[in-house]
Amino acid sequence: MRRTGTTRRGALTATGAIALGAAVAGCTSGADDQAGSRKGSPRTAADRASADLTDKSLRTSALHTSGALLAQYEHVLRAYPSTAAGLSPLRDAVRARTKALSPGTGEHLGLVRSRADGPAAAVRELAASERSAADAHTAALLKAPPELARLLASLAAAASAHAYLLTELAKETTA
Incomplete structure (x- = not known):
C-alpha cells in the first residue's frame, strides 16, 4: 500500500485539536463576559444587538456553505449512483x-x-469542497460568540473527517 502525507491518526489528531481549541476559546470568552457583568459593566442593548447580528451573519454564511455542500452530494449521487454506498452516510451527516x-x-x-x-x-x-467548508468554518470561529463557536468547531471537525474519508474513497472508486 502506498503511503500518503496524511495518516488517519494525523487527521483525527488535527480534528481533535481544532475542536478542543474552539471549545476552550468559547468557554473562556463566556467566563470573561460573566466576570465583566459582575464588575459593574453590563453589556448594553447595542452590544447585544451587535452580537446577535454577528451570530446571524455567521450562521447564515455557514448555512450557505453547508447547503452548497449538500447540493453537491445530491448532484454526485444522482449523476453516479454507483457511489451511493459510500456517499449516502456522509450526505446524511451533512x-x-x-x-x-x-x-x-x-x-x-x-x-x-x-x-x-x-x-x-x-x-x-x-473532498475538496469538504476541505473548503472546514476552512470556512474554522475562519468563522474567530468572530463567533461562544455557543456558535462550539458549533462551528464541530462542523469544521466533521468536514475535515469527511474530506479524509472522501479522499480514501476516491482511491477506491473506479472511473
Whole structure:
C-alpha cells in the first residue's frame, strides 16, 4: 500500500485539536463576559444587538456553505449512483449539520456546477469542497460568540473527517 502525507491518526489528531481549541476559546470568552457583568459593566442593548447580528451573519454564511455542500452530494449521487454506498452516510451527516445551523427550516440547497468526468473525480471534488467548508468554518470561529463557536468547531471537525474519508474513497472508486 502506498503511503500518503496524511495518516488517519494525523487527521483525527488535527480534528481533535481544532475542536478542543474552539471549545476552550468559547468557554473562556463566556467566563470573561460573566466576570465583566459582575464588575459593574453590563453589556448594553447595542452590544447585544451587535452580537446577535454577528451570530446571524455567521450562521447564515455557514448555512450557505453547508447547503452548497449538500447540493453537491445530491448532484454526485444522482449523476453516479454507483457511489451511493459510500456517499449516502456522509450526505446524511451533512444534512444533519445543515439542520443544526438552521433548525425548523427547510433544506437550503445551493447551485452545483461539477466538472467531474467520472465518479472518482466527483468524489475528489467533494473532498475538496469538504476541505473548503472546514476552512470556512474554522475562519468563522474567530468572530463567533461562544455557543456558535462550539458549533462551528464541530462542523469544521466533521468536514475535515469527511474530506479524509472522501479522499480514501476516491482511491477506491473506479472511473
